Amino acid sequence: xxxxLSAWLVKHALIHRSLGFDYQGIETLQIKPGDWHSIAVILxxxxxxxxxxxxxxxxxxxxxxxxxxxxTRIEYGVDQPEEVCIKVFAPRRDPxxxxxxxxxxSVDFQERESYDMLGISYDNHPRLKRILMPESWIGWPLRKxxxxxxxxxxxxxx
Amino acid sequence: MASSLSSMASIMGLKPINKQEMLISKRRINNGFQVFAxxxxxxxxxxxxxxxxxxxxxxxxxxxRPVEPQVNVESKNMGRAYGGQWLSSTxxxxxxxxxxxxxxxxAFDQTQMDKLTLILDPTDEFVWTKETCNMVYSYFQELVxxxxxxxxxEYTLRLIGSDIEHYIRKLLYEGQIQYNMNARVLNFSxxxxxxGFSYNEYQIEDVNQ
Numbered sequence: 001x002x003x004x005l006s007a008w009l010v011k012h013a014l015i016h017r018s019l020g021f022d023y024q025g026i027e028t029l030q031i032k033p034g035d036w037h038s039i040a041v042i043l044x045x046x047x048x049x050x051x052x053x054x055x056x057x058x059x060x061x062x063x064x065x066x067x068x069x070x071x072t073r074i075e076y077g078v079d080q081p082e083e084v085c086i087k088v089f090a091p092r093r094d095p096x097x098x099x100x101x102x103x104x105x106s107v108d109f110q111e112r113e114s115y116d117m118l119g120i121s122y123d124n125h126p127r128l129k130r131i132l133m134p135e136s137w138i139g140w141p142l143r144k145x146x147x148x149x150x151x152x153x154x155x156x157x158x
Numbered sequence: 159m160a161s162s163l164s165s166m167a168s169i170m171g172l173k174p175i176n177k178q179e180m181l182i183s184k185r186r187i188n189n190g191f192q193v194f195a196x197x198x199x200x201x202x203x204x205x206x207x208x209x210x211x212x213x214x215x216x217x218x219x220x221x222x223r224p225v226e227p228q229v230n231v232e233s234k235n236m237g238r239a240y241g242g243q244w245l246s247s248t249x250x251x252x253x254x255x256x257x258x259x260x261x262x263x264x265a266f267d268q269t270q271m272d273k274l275t276l277i278l279d280p281t282d283e284f285v286w287t288k289e290t291c292n293m294v295y296s297y298f299q300e301l302v303x304x305x306x307x308x309x310x311x312e313y314t315l316r317l318i319g320s321d322i323e324h325y326i327r328k329l330l331y332e333g334q335i336q337y338n339m340n341a342r343v344l345n346f347s348x349x350x351x352x353x354g355f356s357y358n359e360y361q362i363e364d365v366n367q
Binding site for chain 2: 152
């Protein structure tokens with residue numbers, strides 16, 4: 001079954017796929033990476049002015065990488081604000097997703113973290129570099145096929 | 159005794175076993191902007207450095223190459239173009255710096271980034287002899303030759319340092335080096351000493367007999 005936002009998007013002929021509702025009743029949509037920037041601007045104009053969080057995960061070894069955006073609307077006098085969750089899937093070989101930094105500023109560090117951990121590079125991000133690992137690290141640690149090198153102190157902490 | 163003075167003496171250069179090894183690996187950086195993380199893309203293992211090597215006398219074990227001593231070395235920081243920070247890998251027994259450290263005055267010249275300096279076991283957890291030190295130095299030389307061409311980052315220095323630590327652990331398990339019982343911190347960081355039940359000479363007496 002489709003939620004309200006999904007119906008609205010269909011009405012405006014924007015390509016997406018509805019992924020149903022999660023356990024809290026928040027509807028989830030899947031957007032293609034190419035369309036994501038324009039749909040982000042449309043959602044901002046529609047009223048979702050708060051990006052609650054952005055995270056990313058590795059769907060399957062050899063599969064896709066997902067970048068998840070949790071949007072909500074901040075306004076006064078509302079008991080249950082509208083929320084929506086957007087997932088953008090990127091291929092593993094060349095994972096590039098347009099950055100929504102220019103729409104919601106809070107995505108700055110979060111996209112850097114997704115880049116650092118999974119290797120998803122965000123186009124038009126002003127300073128996309130590693131934020132958790134040392135800058136000279138090689139590899140994407142949170143990918144499912146990542147093998148940590150045999151550093152001494154990890155093995156032999158007595 | 160000697161062990162407690164050893165760390166002091168190595169600074170003075172008086173100790174017969176000099177546990178500081180300076181290695182000229184002659185790594186040259188092609189252009190200084192390639193290796194530091196101002197860029198977005200991650201470097202692969204492509205060759206970014208060239209290295210001139212002298213002929214090594216190969217006699218089973220790699221001999222460390224002789225190093226010409228330098229005079230008038232001053233402590234200098236790395237240039238701004240290279241990020242202004244030092245490159246090092248530090249664990250308990252192995253400290254590798256991409257700099258030239260003068261053995262006598264301990265001047266730390268970081269502008270000479272083509273040299274790697276290894277400081278071996280500054281806390282004296284093990285008992286070192288000249289032979290065992292030289293084994294570690296020759297292994298270090300082999301590793302540096304093996305890693306020739308890799309980008310000069312802390313990641314590769316940590317890989318080299320970890321390999322040397324694993325080598326020291328191997329020497330310990332073979333019995334070639336031993337723990338120093340007069341060390342200031344005695345916590346057997348590479349494994350507690352064990353009784354060798356598999357040794358053939360040592361027969362454990364049966365309790366019931």
